[in-house]
Amino acid sequence: MKVEKDKVVTIRYTLKVDGEVVDQGELPYLHGHHQLIPGLxxxxxxxxxxxxxxxxxxxxxxxxxxxxxxxxVVPKSAFPEGSKVEVGEQFYAQDASGQPMPFTITKVEGEDVTIDFNHPLAGKTLEFEVEILEVRDATPEELAHGHAHGPGGHHHH
Ligand SMILES: [Zn+2]
Structure with a gap:
């Protein structure tokens, strides 16, 4: 069975950026529903x-x-008391509609803290090693939800 739209595909992957492994694991996803980055x-x-x-x-x-x-650039005092305000730490802000927006601290200079809302992998070329473990038809429920269910996939609570 080939990977195509509406198939549930399980992959094992290693992601490298600039020669360093930044992520690896196994992931079931629903193909053709924007669950993966477009290039992959x-x-x-x-x-x-x-x-x-x-x-x-x-x-x-x-x-x-x-x-x-x-x-x-925001003042250090904008962070809650006791926060670890250090380069590389991630926090969440809220946008106007209350959606969480992750950001990363990229520089701390005295009371000035530089924060970056860009995705940490923005501007990066990604090197994937991928093994396709399984390809199966999606269930009607998975198609309705637009994502894969089952072990390691999306869970409902
Ligand atoms: Zn679902």
Whole structure:
């Protein structure tokens, strides 16, 4: 069975950026429903279980280029008392509609804290090693929800 729209595909993957492993694991996903970054989904299309692929994804088909407006300087006092205000720490702000917006501290200079709302992988070329473990038909419920269910997949509570 080939990887195509509306199939549930389980992959084992290793993600490298600049030669360093930044993520790895196993993931079931529903193909053709924007669950993966576009460049990886395109590369998997038409392949079958058991195949291994090396995929290089440029930023424009991954997390895009960083937006300069996503970088801001805020006072240290804006963080809750006792927060670990250090480079590399992640926090969540809320946008106007109450949605959580993750950001990362990229610089601390005295009372000035530089924060970045861009995805940490924005502007990066991603190197994937992918093994296709399983390809199956999606259930009607999975199609209705737009994601894969089952072990390691999406869970409902
Ligand atoms: Zn669901």
């Amino acid at each position: 989904e395109e590369a998997l299309e038409g392949h079958e279980a058991g195949e291994k692929l090396s995929v290089t994804v440029p930023p424009e088909k991954a997390y895009g280029e960083p937006n300069p407006e996503g970088v801001q």
